[in-house]
Amino acid sequence: MKEIVIISGKGGTGKTSLTAAFAVLGGNDVVVADCDVDAADMHLLLQPDFNYSDDFYSGELAYIEQADCIRCGKCKDVCRFDAISVKLNRFTIDPMNCEGCGYCARICPAHCIRNKSRLAGKWYISNIRTGSIMVHARLGIGADNSGKLVAKVKDEAKGIAIEEQKEFVLIDGSPGIGCPVVSSLSGASFVVLVTEPSVSGLHDLKRVYELVKKFKIRAACIINKADINLVKCAEIEQFLAEEGIVHLADLPYDENFTKAMTQGQTIVEYDDGLLKDLVTDSWEKVKRLVREE
Amino acid sequence: MTSQKPLKIAIASGKGGTGKTTLSTNLAAFIAEQQEVVLVDLDVEEPNSGLFLNGEMIHEEFNYKMTPQWDESKCTVCGICRKVCNFHAIIQLGPSILVFPELCHSCYACSELCTVDALPMVPKKTGILKEFSSGNLHFIESRLDIGEEQAVPTIAKTKKYAIGKFPDAQFTLFDSPPGTSCPMMEVIKDVDFVILVTEPTPFGLHDLSLAVETIRAYKKPCGVVINRYGIGNNDVIEYCQNENIPILAKIANSREIAELYSSGKLIYRTIPEVKVALNEILDYCLNNVEGGNK
Amino acid sequence: MKIAFTSSGTTWESIIDPRFGRTEYIVIFDEESQELSAVDNSSVKNEAHGAGTATSQRVFELSPDVLITGNGPGDNASTALKHLKMKILVNAHDLTLRQAYEKYKNGELKEV
Known part of the structure; x- marks a missing residue:
């Protein structure tokens, strides 16, 4: 079982559309994991059935047992996050502000503050229309994405892949360069970078590739909307060559990506021309490269 | 334009890549043609607005947070500091205490619970704030250092800096980080109005509806700008009508816009329709948004 | 010599867990006593942040x-x-x- 992670550094490059296309091409050989939990959109293309769902807890939240509170105010004094307010001599915790540091609970002389796990969202195991399985999640309002949720989604997907003897876990990675993307990359066999030739595209590609390098994971790259700016495209190609990143394909700027999405389809189902060929060819190359690893 | 209270407006989107930064920079430059405007890039993990604006840097300062610093001479290696840290920012390796400032949330528990004062809190650099100026346009950005995980304190500080420096600016625009998690909420919690940028696609609609839920949790008024209008379908428009959310402007889908964006150019200067759209957004804000929120 | 493995299980036939901070188990092989023992790391694995430093603390205490x-x-x-x-x-x-142990003995694993 090999883990293939698709990442992009910046949003809007077509990462999720391509991941879903690979999922369709891979069919029954791949278990899909949507780790882009901040903007989890892949379900719109793969139509999961939300067969199994479970709550997801992350971090801690302080809670004051009112009956035992002696109203000494020590908790409020030590809290650096303005999370404790007092109204009518009643101390309460504002969950939006509480960082879960646990300081208040440690110093409460009446031992009436407890830390409880914070409900952060839900995660799901679904059957998808490719005949395979997808693991995905949804964060609650204002919940912080964390490496933990990404790790949870990945772990479940890996477990299923091992049990059902699937060859690949295909991961739609998290955006940015923080903890969630680190967790997306941790343990991966291969990375596919998706970028676009714009001033911010190359900038963000370089930042996220620094992380890939740290993990020493082999990488390949797809340049989407490649014909929109030939100068930037050449700069990206040069960067790929310098870093030894396999250049999989240049995809043209094409509204069929959006048209496919509007139909709830992936590009390889909607398009019957060049785009389909380029994406199919990229997936074949990825499989070959991953099998070499 | 009618003069009124200063307006603080956040420009946000549920997902990345919808044109949030494009709208922020174009709107700011457009307003600056007539009056003073402050643009604050609060996407502190990946501040990109600066790529589209020229200006002279007039101020630069480091951002800090308070983290504990181990004083070996005082330490009795009792291990309390490690046990009270919920974020695993302190470990104890035999006789040494190791602090990981990037993981520290500055709760002060280790420092204040240390019985021998061996972990005083000291400032630690977390990134850099820069201010640029070009005519009427004041541009402020903060960038987090790589490895720093907490965007929220930097966002709070950058906002405070901008408002403190330009308390009377008619327009202060905040380019918000994408998504609907804590950093985005920190941006919107004390603005007067939120402009949500979306695309008329299933992804755009899904992420828009999440962003709207978040904004409603804070009871903030909002309006939608539809970017790449003409592709996709009408579901975003129907959604806005059903939810009573005003559509401030529609910017047509065009390859030319994508090309201008890719080379870091301001779009409204070349494409008149975009200028019309910016004017519509501005008019709406001036006539319908109540300013003066603190 | 004491050898530590990041592992997905508790036996010699378990697969190495490629992750350090969020590894399922830390397995220790003591070459002297020839004993294999495992430490469950799931509590650390479930931390929102700081899994890397928390696992380092554990490894230190096991002193491999x-x-x-x-x-x-x-x-x-x-x-x-x-x-x-x-x-x-x-x-x-x-x-x-x-x-993995055999490869280590033959000097075939890469050192950081």
Whole structure:
């Protein structure tokens, strides 16, 4: 079982559309994991059935047992996050502000503050229309994405892949360069970078590739909307060559990506021309490269 | 334009890549043609607005947070500091205490619970704030250092800096980080109005509806700008009508816009329709948004 | 010598867990006594943040001479592990503990 992670550094490059296309091409050989939990959109293309769902807890939240509170105010004094307010001599915790540091609970002389796990969202195991399985999640309002949720989604997907003897876990990675993307990359066999030739595209590609390098994971790259700016495209190609990143394909700027999405389809189902060929060819190359690893 | 209270407006989107930064920079430059405007890039993990604006840097300062610093001479290696840290920012390796400032949330528990004062809190650099100026346009950005995980304190500080420096600016625009998690909420919690940028696609609609839920949790008024209008379908428009959310402007889908964006150019200067759209957004804000929120 | 593995299970036939901070188990093989023992790391695995440093603390307490893992520790964990006088060998993912141990004995694993 090999883990293939698709990442992009910046949003809007077509990462999720391509991941879903690979999922369709891979069919029954791949278990899909949507780790882009901040903007989890892949379900719109793969139509999961939300067969199994479970709550997801992350971090801690302080809670004051009112009956035992002696109203000494020590908790409020030590809290650096303005999370404790007092109204009518009643101390309460504002969950939006509480960082879960646990300081208040440690110093409460009446031992009436407890830390409880914070409900952060839900995660799901679904059957998808490719005949395979997808693991995905949804964060609650204002919940912080964390490496933990990404790790949870990945772990479940890996477990299923091992049990059902699937060859690949295909991961739609998290955006940015923080903890969630680190967790997306941790343990991966291969990375596919998706970028676009714009001033911010190359900038963000370089930042996220620094992380890939740290993990020493082999990488390949797809340049989407490649014909929109030939100068930037050449700069990206040069960067790929310098870093030894396999250049999989240049995809043209094409509204069929959006048209496919509007139909709830992936590009390889909607398009019957060049785009389909380029994406199919990229997936074949990825499989070959991953099998070499 | 009618003069009124200063307006603080956040420009946000549920997902990345919808044109949030494009709208922020174009709107700011457009307003600056007539009056003073402050643009604050609060996407502190990946501040990109600066790529589209020229200006002279007039101020630069480091951002800090308070983290504990181990004083070996005082330490009795009792291990309390490690046990009270919920974020695993302190470990104890035999006789040494190791602090990981990037993981520290500055709760002060280790420092204040240390019985021998061996972990005083000291400032630690977390990134850099820069201010640029070009005519009427004041541009402020903060960038987090790589490895720093907490965007929220930097966002709070950058906002405070901008408002403190330009308390009377008619327009202060905040380019918000994408998504609907804590950093985005920190941006919107004390603005007067939120402009949500979306695309008329299933992804755009899904992420828009999440962003709207978040904004409603804070009871903030909002309006939608539809970017790449003409592709996709009408579901975003129907959604806005059903939810009573005003559509401030529609910017047509065009390859030319994508090309201008890719080379870091301001779009409204070349494409008149975009200028019309910016004017519509501005008019709406001036006539319908109540300013003066603190 | 004491050898530590990041592992997905508790036996010689378990597969190496490529992750350091969020590894399922830390398995220790004591060459002197020939004993294999496992520490469940699931409580750390479930931390929202700081898994790397928390696992480093555990590894320190187990005081192995050698650590065999997959991807290699992240930034924070690397900093912590530098303070331990311990050899760290990576790229052992997809191997069972037994295979990884043999490779280590033959000097075929890469040191960070």
